[in-house]
Each structure stands twice: as C-alpha cells, then as structure tokens.
Amino acid sequence: MAGLSFAVGRGEVLGLLGPNGAGKSTTMKIIAGFLAPSAGTVHVGDVDMSRQPIIAKRQIGYLAEGAPAYQEMTTLGFLRFVAAARGLKGAHIDRAVRRMVELIHLEQVIHQTIETLSKGFRRRVGLAQALLHDAPILILDEPTDGLDPNQKYEVRSLIRDMAADKAIVLSTHLLEEVDALCTRALVVAAGRIVADGTPLALRARSRWHNAVTMIVEGEAAETLRPHLNAQFGDQRVEIQPTSLEVTATPVPAMAITVFAAPDELGKGLSPQHVAEALQSMGRNQGWRTLGLYVDPGRLDDVFRDLTIRAQERT
Amino acid sequence: MRIAPVALIAKRELISYFTTPIAYVFLTIFLALNGVFGFYLGNFIARDQADLDAFFQFHPWLYLVLIPALSMRLWAEERRSGSLELLLTLPVSTAECVLGKFLAAWSFTLLALAGTLPMWVTVNYLGQPDNGAIAAAYVGSFLLAGAILAVGCCLSAVTKNQVVAFIATAVVCLAVMLLGFHVVIDTIEGMLPSMLVDVITTQSFFMHFNSIRRGVVSGPDLLFFLTTIVFWLYANVVVIEYKKSD
Numbered sequence: 307m308a309g310l311s312f313a314v315g316r317g318e319v320l321g322l323l324g325p326n327g328a329g330k331s332t333t334m335k336i337i338a339g340f341l342a343p344s345a346g347t348v349h350v351g352d353v354d355m356s357r358q359p360i361i362a363k364r365q366i367g368y369l370a371e372g373a374p375a376y377q378e379m380t381t382l383g384f385l386r387f388v389a390a391a392r393g394l395k396g397a398h399i400d401r402a403v404r405r406m407v408e409l410i411h412l413e414q415v416i417h418q419t420i421e422t423l424s425k426g427f428r429r430r431v432g433l434a435q436a437l438l439h440d441a442p443i444l445i446l447d448e449p450t451d452g453l454d455p456n457q458k459y460e461v462r463s464l465i466r467d468m469a470a471d472k473a474i475v476l477s478t479h480l481l482e483e484v485d486a487l488c489t490r491a492l493v494v495a496a497g498r499i500v501a502d503g504t505p506l507a508l509r510a511r512s513r514w515h516n517a518v519t520m521i522v523e524g525e526a527a528e529t530l531r532p533h534l535n536a537q538f539g540d541q542r543v544e545i546q547p548t549s550l551e552v553t554a555t556p557v558p559a560m561a562i563t564v565f566a567a568p569d570e571l572g573k574g575l576s577p578q579h580v581a582e583a584l585q586s587m588g589r590n591q592g593w594r595t596l597g598l599y600v601d602p603g604r605l606d607d608v609f610r611d612l613t614i615r616a617q618e619r620t
Numbered sequence: 621m622r623i624a625p626v627a628l629i630a631k632r633e634l635i636s637y638f639t640t641p642i643a644y645v646f647l648t649i650f651l652a653l654n655g656v657f658g659f660y661l662g663n664f665i666a667r668d669q670a671d672l673d674a675f676f677q678f679h680p681w682l683y684l685v686l687i688p689a690l691s692m693r694l695w696a697e698e699r700r701s702g703s704l705e706l707l708l709t710l711p712v713s714t715a716e717c718v719l720g721k722f723l724a725a726w727s728f729t730l731l732a733l734a735g736t737l738p739m740w741v742t743v744n745y746l747g748q749p750d751n752g753a754i755a756a757a758y759v760g761s762f763l764l765a766g767a768i769l770a771v772g773c774c775l776s777a778v779t780k781n782q783v784v785a786f787i788a789t790a791v792v793c794l795a796v797m798l799l800g801f802h803v804v805i806d807t808i809e810g811m812l813p814s815m816l817v818d819v820i821t822t823q824s825f826f827m828h829f830n831s832i833r834r835g836v837v838s839g840p841d842l843l844f845f846l847t848t849i850v851f852w853l854y855a856n857v858v859v860i861e862y863k864k865s866d
Contacts, residue, residue, distance in 0.1 A: 338709040341865050363711040370709070374702035376632070378639045387632050391625065391710040419639075435706075 307332060307497035311346070314473045314490075316442070319465065321488035321505075322477040325613050329497040330477040331371050331447055337475065338368040338445050350443060364393060367441035369449055373432025377421035381412055381431050384420060385438060392439040406434040409464065425452040433461065437468075444468070446476040450483065462486050481605040484508075493609060495616030501608070509603030511611075518580040519563040521548060521597040522588055528560060530591065537583065538564045550596055559596055621719065625712040629720025630727070633694075637728055646690060650732045653682055658739065671749050675739060676757040676833050680797055680826055683768050688789035690728065691772025692782040694721050695860065700780040704864060718856045722773050722849075729765040733758060753835030760832030763845035767825055768793050770852035777859040780866075793825065800824025 307329045314320045322330045335341040337348055339359050348355035350362040375384055385406060389399040407413055410430045415423055420431060429452045436444060449465065450458045465474060465487055478484065484491050484505050491508055493501040501508060509515055525547065534543045544563045549556040564580045577600040588595050637643040658675035698704040707717055743749045772789040779785050798804050805821050812820070821827065825848075828841045 335705065335865075340705050340709050360711045360713065363709060366709070368709045370702065370705045372702055374704075374706045376636065376703055377701065378636055379632075383635075387628070388706075388710065390628050391712055393711060 310494070310497065310499060312492060312499065312502065314443075314475055316473050317470055318490055319469050319474045319476065319488045321484040321491040322475060322494060323479075323481070323484065323491055323609060324477075324494035325617075328494045328613070330494055333494065334368075334445050334447050334475065334477060335370075338366055338370070339363050340370075364439075365441055365443050367436035367439065367444045369432050369436040369444075369446045371447040373429045375420045375428065375431060375435070378419060380417050380419050381423070382416045384431065385434060388435040389438050394439060402438050402440075406438055409437070410434045411460075426454060426457055429453055430457070430461075442472055444472055444474045444476075446474065448478055449476055450478070450480070481609060484605060493612050495613040496619070498616065500612045500616045505605065506602075508608050509605055512601075512603035512605070512607040513565055514601040514607055515603030516577045517563050517565045517601045518577050518584060519561055519597070519599055519601065520581075520584045520588065520595060521550070521559050521561050523550075523557060523559050523594040523596055525558055525560055526591065526593065530587070533587075534562065534564075538580070542566065557596075621713070621715060625716045626720045626723065629707075629712065629717055630724040633721050633724035634728060637724075642690070642693075643728070646686065646728075647732055647735060650682070650686055651735050653686075654678075654736055654739075657682065672739060672743055672754050672757060673833070675736070676761060679761045680764060680829055683765055684790055684793055684797065687729070687765055687768040688772050688786045688793070690725055691769050691776050691789060692785040693776065694725060694773050695777035695856075696780055696782045696785045699777070699863070699866075700782075704860075708860075708864065714857050714860050718773065718853055718860065722770060722853055722856075725769050725773070726762075726766050729769065730762060733762060733765070750835060756835045756837050757833045759837050760829050760841070763832070763842070764825055764829045767845050767848045767852075770849040770856070771796075774852045774856040774859055777856055777863060796823060797826045798824070800827030800830075 310329070310333060312320075322333060324330050332341065336343050337355075339348070339355050339362060342356060348362070350365050353362045353365070355362040376387075379387065382403065385403045386399055389402050394402055407416055410433060412427070412430060412434060415427050415431075420428060423431065429449075433446070433449060436446065444465075446465075450461050453461060462483070465476070468474070469487075469489075476483075476487070488505055491501070491503065491505050492499055493508070501511070528545055531543070531545055534545070542565045544561075544565070546561045546563070548559050548561045550559055562584060564584065566577070566580065581598060581600065585595065585598065637646075654675060657678035658672070661674075661678065695704070698707060708714060740751075740754055743754070744751070768789070771793055772785070775788045775792065776782075776785040778788065799821055801824075805817065808820065809817050822844070828844045831838065831841050
C-alpha cells in the first residue's frame with residue numbers, strides 16, 4: 307500500500323471497496339491499531355495511534371475479518387471480557403452487554419459457547435463486541451458477511467441508525483451495501499486509492515449514467531439502426547435482443563439504449579430529450595413500448611473499470 | 621504496564637484452561653507422573669529418608685514434557701484462530717497480554733504443584749523432614765516451571781502450529797538444561813575460552829534448580845530465574861510484534 311490517505315468525519319459512513327488483495331483489510335488493521343504502518347500515521351481525533359495506542363483504541367470499535375472470538379467462551383462470557391478490556395466496570399458492563407444482546411438479538415445464544423454458534427450468530431457476536439462500548443469510531447470489516455437477507459437488513463438498519471454521531475468505515479464486496487449504507491465510497495486497488503466520492507458521484511462515472519433504454523416488443527427495432535445512429539451518433543446507440551418473461555412464453559423484444567457523455571447533456575442528448583425522441587420514433591413506427599427508463603449508472607461497471615485499470619498499471 | 625488488564629487477561633486464560641479438558645488432563649498426568657517418578661523411580665520408600673528429594677529430582681524432566689504442552693497453545697492458537705487480532709485491537713498493550721497469559725499459565729503450574737502438597741504432609745507424618753529444604757525445593761520447582769513456561773510462551777508466538785511450538789520448546793529447554801551436565805561442559809571446554817564456558821554453563825536451568833533443591837534459595841539463583849523469565853517474555857513481545865502480520 308502506498309499513498310493511502312483519507313479522513314473520515316462524524317456522520318460519515320465510508321465504504322472501502324476493492325478486489326481481493328487490494329489492501330482493504332490491511333488498511334482496516336492499520337486503522338484499528340493491529341498493524342503498524344511502515345510509513346505514515348493514523349490519527350484518531352487528536353490522538354496518534356503509534357504514540358498513544360491505548361487511548362486511540364479506546365475510541366474504536368473493530369470488527370475484524372471473519373469476526374474472530376474465543377471459541378471456548380460463552381457469548382455472555384466473551385462480551386463481558388471484551389467490555390472489561392475496553393475499560394467498562396461493574397454495572398456498566400452488565401448494562402452494555404444487556405443493551406447489545408437486545409439490539410443484536412443474541413438472547414437465544416447468550417449461554418452457548420461461540421464454537422457452537424452458526425456463522426451468522428458468530429458474526430453478530432463479533433458485531434456486538436465492536437459496538438459494546440459505544441465507540442465514536444467503528445471499523446467494520448465485511449459486517450454483513452455470512453448473514454441471511456433478514457439479518458443483513460437488520461445490521462444495515464443498525465449501522466444507519468448509529469451513523470449520525472459516529473465515524474464509520476466498513477469494507478464490503480457487496481456494491482448494494484454501498485448504496486444502502488455509505489455516504490462515501492473509497493475504491494482501493496493495488497494498494498492505492500483509485501476513486502473517492504459519494505455513491506452517486508461514482509455512479510456518474512459509469513458509461514451507463516443517464517443512458518436511456520427503451521424496450522420495444524418484436525425485433526423490428528434493428529431495422530432502424532441507421533436512423534438511430536444518424537440521430538444520436540453510432541457510438542452511442544446499442545440495440546440488444548431481450549425478452550420479457552412475464553408469461554410462460556417469453557415475449558421477444560429489443561432494448562434500444564442511447565448513451566450520453568456528461569458533457570453532451572446540453573446538446574440535445576439530455577435523458578429527457580433522448581427519451582422523448584425514442585418515444586416519438588416508437589409511435590411513428592407503431593412499436594409497442596414495454597419499458598422506458600433512465601439508468602442512474604452502475605457501480606459494478608465503475609468498480610470493474612477502475613480496479614482493472616489500476617491492476618493493469620501495476 | 622497496568623495491573624487491571626494483566627489480571628483480566630490472566631483470568632480469562634486461566635478460566636479457559638478449565639472450560640477445556642486441558643486443566644484436567646494436565647493435572648491428572650502431572651500428579652500421576654509425580655507419583656510414579658517419586659515412589660518408583662526415586663525409590664521413595666526404599667531410601668527410608670524423610671525428604672522429598674526423590675520427588676523433586678525428576679521435576680526438570682517432568683517439566684520438559686508437560687510445560688511445553690501447557691504453553692504451546694498460548695499464542696499459536698491465538699494466531700491460528702485469528703483472535704490475536706481481536707486481542708491486540710483491544711485497549712491493552714502487547715506486553716500486558718504477554719504477562720497476563722504467562723501469569724495465568726504460571727499460576728496454573730502453582731496449582732499443579734499445590735496438588736502435590738499431600739506428599740509433603742505424608743513425609744511429615746512419616747518422619748521429621750527439613751521443611752525449609754522442602755519449601756526451597758518447591759520455590760525452585762516453581763521458578764523452573766516459570767522459566768520453561770517463559771521459553772514456551774515465546775516459542776508459541778513463533779508459529780501457528782501447536783505441535784511445532786511444543787517440540788521447539790522441549791528442544792530449546794532440553795538444550796538449556798543440558799548445559800549444566802558434565803558431558804556438555806567437558807565437550808565445550810576444549811573448544812571455547814574458559815570465560816565463555818563459564819557464562820554458558822551458568823545458563824543451565826538444571827544447575828540453578830539443583831542449587832535451590834539443596835535447600836537454599838540464593839540471590840543469584842533467584843536472579844537467574846527471574847531474569848530468564850523477563851528475557852523470554854520480552855522476546856515474546858518482540859516476536860508477537862514481528863509476526864502478527866503473518
């Protein structure tokens with residue numbers, strides 16, 4: 307990793323994205339104080355992690371990759387141990403553990419040893435230990451990995467509810483999670499930052515951003531390709547066969563997509579203009595329109611583009 | 621170094637011995653082998669002497685096998701399971717973790733030693749032993765266990781494999797133990813300057829333990845064991861810091 311420099315403020319949920327081996331987990335281990343960087347520093351508020359690691363770590367709740375825990379301990383024993391290690395005492399430990407058990411729904415496994423828990427529950431116990439001391443900073447390495455859709459929903463809601471008064475850094479492979487949770491996304495590839503912005507801004511880098519797609523029944527649209535190319539430019543039109551599977555027999559259809567570069571929006575290629583032009587063309591040809599939509603941009607497209615380019619450079 | 625985190629880690633570790641079969645297996649084997657060595661190999665009855673020398677003389681060899689079994693999991697298991705990352709991102713220092721784990725294991729060996737107290741009571745019932753000498757031997761045995769344990773803690777942090785940690789600890793401790801044997805001293809005497817030979821041979825666990833076993837807990841022996849423990853625990857901290865990213 308090199309030149310990886312960023313700041314996360316209170317109220318921000320930063321999603322750390324990147325292919326496997328890009329350095330996401332290493333970055334999180336460094337922020338959490340597990341690994342020391344060979345150069346550079348981590349500041350937790352005003353505290354330098356390398357100089358005052360104990361004070362810095364007190365302000366961090368960390369869920370490591372794979373949610374490691376002491377397998378032979380019960381959920382209750384483990385949470386009490388972590389609470390005490392994080393500086394809580396007496397009644398505060400009981401209160402914090404009780405709050406977590408209720409919040410993360412651990413009631414049914416509280417007296418079970420961790421080695422007997424399902425992957426989902428282990429992850430939830432890991433999350434509970436990270437949230438126990440209500441730290442202002444949360445570092446969560448793939449917090450929803452291994453959870454079922456309902457549990458994912460709950461954990462995301464939990465993170466969203468806490469986001470207003472915490473600084474949260476989370477890593478994920480799920481691009482949907484970036485949309486669902488993150489106020490900002492940082493794409494890391496080959497140990498470097500290749501993009502940093504809001505999920506919306508990242509989507510805007512996709513070639514699909516503001517692309518207008520009209521789906522028409524039948525296969526006649528192909529015949530109008532020269533006309534479409536003439537009107538929008540041949541580099542900007544894509545016609546793909548598709549089908550609608552609303553009945554047992556799929557309905558053959560064509561998807562006409564007109565791409566627009568951001569700097570051309572004012573040149574008669576705004577999504578609205580393109581949509582109107584396509585609709586008008588459809589009416590003239592007597593096509594039956596099955597769908598018309600403007601694409602907000604595709605994160606997976608941007609992710610692939612950025613990371614592959616970064617890997618090619620190295 | 622803060623006491624509270626050290627005590628917390630020691631308590632967690634000590635409890636973990638009893639929530640797994642380790643404690644029960646270790647205590648059973650330790651006490652059984654003590655009996656076997658003391659009564660049969662040491663000829664406790666035939667010697668007809670009111671002391672526990674027959675029993676203590678085998679402790680170095682007993683510890684050579686049993687203490688590495690106790691220490692092998694201390695860090696190797698933390699590294700293998702990934703819980704090391706959890707532990708070292710809690711607001712505790714590596715040194716506090718090392719000391720906490722070591723004290724847990726050392727106090728466990730004290731508990732094992734306490735299990736042999738009935739033998740001391742028996743000797744007192746049968747005759748009039750030199751209780752001071754026996755108490756000194758207990759102190760020596762405890763210090764010897766601590767020194768081997770400190771080596772084991774450090775070597776357990778070198779690898780994720782508990783078997784490797786066990787073998788490495790046993791081999792290193794055997795080597796250090798043998799430094800006090802005449803056959804080793806005679807061998808290295810001709811090869812090295814006499815000052816160096818003196819320095820090497822005074823590192824023998826066996827020699828210092830035997831010195832205490834005779835009934836005197838002398839300053840140099842005490843200092844030797846304590847500095848040995850401190851040295852290996854410091855090395856343990858260094859190894860963890862160096863190897864934790866693996």
